Amino acid sequence: MLSRVSVLPRVRLVRGARGLSNYHPIASHVDSAENTKTTPFDFNAENHARAELIMSKYPTNYKQAAIIPLLDLAQRQNGGWLPLAAMDRVAKLVEVAPMRVYEVATFYTMFNRERVGKYFIQLCGTTPCMVCGSEDIKKAIEDYLGIKEGQTTADGLFTLREVECLGSCANAPMIQLNDDYYECLTPKSVVELLKRCKSGNVPPMGRWGSLPLNGQVSCEGPAGKTSLFEEPAPPPMRADLDGQVDPASVKAHMGY
Structure with missing residues (x-):
């Protein structure tokens, strides 16, 4: 069960070389026009x-x-x-x-x-992304869009927030743009991505559901693919199931 303490704001107040986040979510409802x-x-x-x-x-x-x-x-x-x-x-x-x-x-x-832009940018700033250049990515985004972290552009297109680990450390630095991951970023490639968003021509996702912007595929290393050259066969499905399983009997269906 969730604790009542979870209603407190999750405000990051870590000062130092990385500065102080501009994003301060409110802890209680505040009326607005909408x-x-x-x-x-x-x-x-x-x-x-x-x-x-x-x-x-x-x-x-x-x-x-x-x-x-x-x-x-x-x-x-x-x-x-x-x-x-x-x-x-x-x-x-x-x-x-x-x-x-x-x-x-x-x-x-x-x-x-609170309302966010059409393109909601979540910039990972956790250690693997930070040491790979997330601060440079953040500066490139802020300079190009004319906003600071935690803010939304005047046209309502972009909102930028720095978040903690998004689980794409192998392809750092990266951002999550709405539901999609754009990885292996450079200051130049992230600005190109933002330009394509402005024009309504967002790059499509790759086969594995994310898009490294340095030409590689998924998490392949510089030598390219080195294993799993054939797609493994999926596990067999029980012929007597039609996809509708009563939650109360799930253990029996799973063979427990």
């Missing part, structure tokens, strides 16, 4: 069906287990951020007090409680 306690929100018809499918994956006595995927669904419908009403709607769906949902939304940095 986000008040009376601002309406509900899932559209398509997402209502998705919400029902999400909740069907969990036992009925553990509906709260669906909070994270439901918040993600609400955030995507609402243009990348969560108004108070969206969190309240999720709380009603899973039948918990709104505070239980607020705790989750304020704890995880994947959820934004």
